[in-house]
Amino acid sequence: MPESDSEELSRVVARVRERIDPDAAERSALSEAVDALSARVGEALDELGVAADVVQVGSTARGTWLSGDRDIDLFVRFPEGTDRESLERYGLAVGNAVLPDGREEYAEHPYVTGTFEGFDVDLVPCFDVNDGASLRSAVDRTPHHNDYLQSRLDDELAAEVRVFKRFLKGIGAYGSDLRTRGFSGYLTELLVLEHGGFESLLRAAADWHPPVEFDPEGHGTRSFDDPLVVVDPTDPTRNVAAVCSAENVARFQHYARELLADPSVAPFFGGDPDPLSSEEVREHVRRRGTEPVAVVFDAPDVVEDQLYPQLYKSIAGVESELSRRGFDPVRTATFAADSAVLFVELAHRTLPSVERHGGPPVHVREHAEGFFDAYADGDAYGPFLDGDRYAVEREREFTDAVDLLESDALFEVGLGSHVESSLGEGYAVLAGEDVGTLAEEFGVELVRYFDPRP
Amino acid sequence: MPESDSEELSRVVARVRERIDPDAAERSALSEAVDALSARVGEALDELGVAADVVQVGSTARGTWLSGDRDIDLFVRFPEGTDRESLERYGLAVGNAVLPDGREEYAEHPYVTGTFEGFDVDLVPCFDVNDGASLRSAVDRTPHHNDYLQSRLDDELAAEVRVFKRFLKGIGAYGSDLRTRGFSGYLTELLVLEHGGFESLLRAAADWHPPVEFDPEGHGTRSFDDPLVVVDPTDPTRNVAAVCSAENVARFQHYARELLADPSVAPFFGGDPDPLSSEEVREHVRRRGTEPVAVVFDAPDVVEDQLYPQLYKSIAGVESELSRRGFDPVRTATFAADSAVLFVELAHRTLPSVERHGGPPVHVREHAEGFFDAYADGDAYGPFLDGDRYAVEREREFTDAVDLLESDALFEVGLGSHVESSLGEGYAVLAGEDVGTLAEEFGVELVRYFDPRP
Numbered sequence: 086m087p088e089s090d091s092e093e094l095s096r097v098v099a100r101v102r103e104r105i106d107p108d109a110a111e112r113s114a115l116s117e118a119v120d121a122l123s124a125r126v127g128e129a130l131d132e133l134g135v136a137a138d139v140v141q142v143g144s145t146a147r148g149t150w151l152s153g154d155r156d157i158d159l160f161v162r163f164p165e166g167t168d169r170e171s172l173e174r175y176g177l178a179v180g181n182a183v184l185p186d187g188r189e190e191y192a193e194h195p196y197v198t199g200t201f202e203g204f205d206v207d208l209v210p211c212f213d214v215n216d217g218a219s220l221r222s223a224v225d226r227t228p229h230h231n232d233y234l235q236s237r238l239d240d241e242l243a244a245e246v247r248v249f250k251r252f253l254k255g256i257g258a259y260g261s262d263l264r265t266r267g268f269s270g271y272l273t274e275l276l277v278l279e280h281g282g283f284e285s286l287l288r289a290a291a292d293w294h295p296p297v298e299f300d301p302e303g304h305g306t307r308s309f310d311d312p313l314v315v316v317d318p319t320d321p322t323r324n325v326a327a328v329c330s331a332e333n334v335a336r337f338q339h340y341a342r343e344l345l346a347d348p349s350v351a352p353f354f355g356g357d358p359d360p361l362s363s364e365e366v367r368e369h370v371r372r373r374g375t376e377p378v379a380v381v382f383d384a385p386d387v388v389e390d391q392l393y394p395q396l397y398k399s400i401a402g403v404e405s406e407l408s409r410r411g412f413d414p415v416r417t418a419t420f421a422a423d424s425a426v427l428f429v430e431l432a433h434r435t436l437p438s439v440e441r442h443g444g445p446p447v448h449v450r451e452h453a454e455g456f457f458d459a460y461a462d463g464d465a466y467g468p469f470l471d472g473d474r475y476a477v478e479r480e481r482e483f484t485d486a487v488d489l490l491e492s493d494a495l496f497e498v499g500l501g502s503h504v505e506s507s508l509g510e511g512y513a514v515l516a517g518e519d520v521g522t523l524a525e526e527f528g529v530e531l532v533r534y535f536d537p538r539p
Numbered sequence: 540m541p542e543s544d545s546e547e548l549s550r551v552v553a554r555v556r557e558r559i560d561p562d563a564a565e566r567s568a569l570s571e572a573v574d575a576l577s578a579r580v581g582e583a584l585d586e587l588g589v590a591a592d593v594v595q596v597g598s599t600a601r602g603t604w605l606s607g608d609r610d611i612d613l614f615v616r617f618p619e620g621t622d623r624e625s626l627e628r629y630g631l632a633v634g635n636a637v638l639p640d641g642r643e644e645y646a647e648h649p650y651v652t653g654t655f656e657g658f659d660v661d662l663v664p665c666f667d668v669n670d671g672a673s674l675r676s677a678v679d680r681t682p683h684h685n686d687y688l689q690s691r692l693d694d695e696l697a698a699e700v701r702v703f704k705r706f707l708k709g710i711g712a713y714g715s716d717l718r719t720r721g722f723s724g725y726l727t728e729l730l731v732l733e734h735g736g737f738e739s740l741l742r743a744a745a746d747w748h749p750p751v752e753f754d755p756e757g758h759g760t761r762s763f764d765d766p767l768v769v770v771d772p773t774d775p776t777r778n779v780a781a782v783c784s785a786e787n788v789a790r791f792q793h794y795a796r797e798l799l800a801d802p803s804v805a806p807f808f809g810g811d812p813d814p815l816s817s818e819e820v821r822e823h824v825r826r827r828g829t830e831p832v833a834v835v836f837d838a839p840d841v842v843e844d845q846l847y848p849q850l851y852k853s854i855a856g857v858e859s860e861l862s863r864r865g866f867d868p869v870r871t872a873t874f875a876a877d878s879a880v881l882f883v884e885l886a887h888r889t890l891p892s893v894e895r896h897g898g899p900p901v902h903v904r905e906h907a908e909g910f911f912d913a914y915a916d917g918d919a920y921g922p923f924l925d926g927d928r929y930a931v932e933r934e935r936e937f938t939d940a941v942d943l944l945e946s947d948a949l950f951e952v953g954l955g956s957h958v959e960s961s962l963g964e965g966y967a968v969l970a971g972e973d974v975g976t977l978a979e980e981f982g983v984e985l986v987r988y989f990d991p992r993p
Contacts, residue, residue: 292904334927375893437886454796461992470790473785474789537920
């Protein structure tokens with residue numbers, strides 16, 4: 086694909102920026118809210134008589150938020166020597182004082198989240214450590230990230246970051262949550278900084294040969310096994326892109342090439358496709374001549390960062406168990422909303438009654454005699470000779486994938502713990518065209534499944 | 540399995556010998572026939588004025604034939620300097636003079652075969668070469684084999700050879716023809732000679748770890764890639780067991796152990812099992828839950844040593860093509876009588892309409908873009924991302940194994956030439972329970988297929 090000239094791309098970027106750059110009113114409203122909140126934090130600290138400062142972090146601190154985002158992140162930074170218990174107690178006290186209608190949340194440690202003048206505010210206590218490598222809690226790194234970026238991202242680079250974020254959102258690769266496993270905000274900022282802008286990043290990415298490694302501060306002290314590596318400028322031992330999957334790196338490369346070849350605003354704002362109807366799902370199944378099966382259960386009531394890794398683990402376990410049992414999965418997927426679904430499209434729902442079981446070479450006498458004697462008087466076909474080995478065809482335990490999924494065997498495939506307990510409370514198995522009913526809840530997921538262009 | 544003591548085995552061997560040792564009358568009848576034939580050959584040579592001698596070879600020359608065998612092999616040995624044309628001309632002339640009702644046959648070179656006093660006689664001209672390594676024709680080795688064995692096989696060893704041959708016949712591993720790919724007569728004689736008798740050979744074979752190598756004259760000059768190697772005492776470059784398949788070596792090991800554990804006359808005289816009926820074949824198919832397909836055609840009119848290698852090659856080609864196309868062969872077989880059959884038992888006769896086709900990694904830009912562009916506007920599902928690669932699900936060419944076998948694709952699987960031309964004249968494809976009709980011609984082969992103990 087020939088790449089277009091920069092002018093055409095620049096015109097597209099300008100049109101994107103018109104839609105995502107916060108205007109002056111939005112900037113000043115944000116700035117006033119942050120000032121007011123910071124003042125309140127100062128007062129609360131004074132009242133408690135605690136030596137701590139407040140620092141604004143995140144995209145709204147660095148001018149890299151997209152117009153309409155309403156997140157304010159304030160970190161209350163306690164001296165490094167503070168004991169953990171005091172930090173948590175004072176942190177919550179400050180949070181509750183500043184956001185009297187807020188609620189306490191627990192990530193690694195407690196913080197307070199609430200709203201203020203239309204903004205979503207997180208008030209997070211942390212330790213004031215010297216650098217990202219000497220953390221006392223995982224969030225201590227954040228103010229250092231902020232320091233590093235604020236001194237390097239001018240307005241123009243911040244604008245380029247916004248364009249890149251919007252692009253990643255459009256193609257579904259934005260976010261370091263464990264459902265998406267994409268690019269984090271911090272990662273997008275470092276990549277734009279590294280390449281000097283969105284366009285040069287695109288042109289570079291189009292030619293990446295993973296593993297691709299960047300080390301802005303040239304201080305990396307270890308190697309990483311990830312397709313994309315950006316050594317954290319504040320911590321030489323950390324890969325900022327560790328969570329970014331190979332598929333999302335490839336997705337970015339794919340769309341970078343497409344955008345360079347044919348610049349367009351559309352991929353920046355790719356929304357949900359129209360959901361499939363049940364009948365359309367059934368038509369796909371008929372057209373593909375496959376036999377899908379689906380395990381449907383109540384989605385466990387846990388946060389997405391817990392739920393999706395468990396669903397991914399579960400569907401991989403189901404797929405590998407079906408394969409091990411002789412079934413032939415064509416493709417798999419997992420969906421979650423109120424229900425959760427483990428979906429496996431099989432080439433065939435049923436298998437022959439016999440399955441081949443290979444034995445040892447005849448010349449390995451003890452082992453061979455043991456194998457022969459074990460099957461000689463049974464119901465199996467054989468033992469017979471297959472070249473220099475014994476083999477038998479014995480009765481298959483499960484000839485129907487639905488029977489397997491309805492049996493206890495489902496619980497032995499390495500499910501996530503919450504998935505396992507939810508399944509333990511009951512589930513349904515759908516098969517064949519009956520999976521059409523899934524469209525009632527997962528029509529959008531199913532159109533992505535049945536029309537899977539990247 | 541514990542091995543029994545020798546006494547029990549000796550009693551079994553004695554009972555076998557009662558049935559297979561030629562009696563005095565048989566021996567003298569044979570001896571008289573050989574003398575009479577040799578005299579006739581001498582007269583014929585005299586009349587032609589040719590300097591050649593006659594030598595009796597084969598099992599009847601060495602006392603290793605089984606009672607009831609009626610084969611007399613006489614070689615007419617011409618001086619090494621004889622030109623090939625004269626050898627053939629004189630050879631046929633002698634043969635026709637000695638066996639006036641015989642007919643000319645052609646192996647590597649012409650010979651005459653006929654009957655004489657109830658015996659089947661082959662009269663074969665050969666060159667009188669110095670040793671087995673300086674052959675002028677393949678049969679020149681035979682008199683050397685004879686010399687080597689006659690001087691070493693006394694009456695008792697000859698009897699042990701007969702027992703071993705009967706055992707191999709009983710278990711279906713006797714014969715170096717290309718259908719059986721088993722043990723040749725010469726090989727059985729060398730193995731008995733090497734081990735000093737049938738029982739010690741059995742005990743050794745039960746513990747063989749192929750490759751097993753014997754070199755009676757300690758003169759081998761090369762290595763061999765065969766499971767069983769017996770270097771020809773008359774030719775250091777030749778493995779007498781070259782044609783013996785790994786499966787037949789394993790078969791001998793298996794039955795050797797069984798005989799040692801539980802001595803019995805039965806395995807020496809294992810005959811054909813009762814053939815399956817068509818209904819019994821259909822029952823097996825139903826019970827196994829498989830979907831057999833069979834290509835049925837007129838057996839090419841060629842000798843078995845040509846036919847079977849072609850059938851073996853053809854069934855391997857059909858199996859591998861079906862696998863390559865996504866079908867899942869459970870087991871295969873080939874049968875021949877008036878008809879010939881390529882039989883493949885499949886897990887499923889039909890497959891989904893789509894088949895997965897993996898593409899290159901996205902980062903291999905030129906290749907990846909080529910793959911993407913090739914499928915982007917087509918009917919395939921995708922291209923989509925599968926990890927860091929593209930993949931598509933495209934329409935499968937053959938979703939029904941019968942369609943495949945009825946198409947020209949059958950002729951592209953590397954059939955043997957005579958099989959190919961016979962198929963070219965027409966064939967039928969049977970599927971599912973319809974293969975039951977094969978029992979009308981192949982009931983015995985099918986019972987071996989469906990009850991495949993070694």
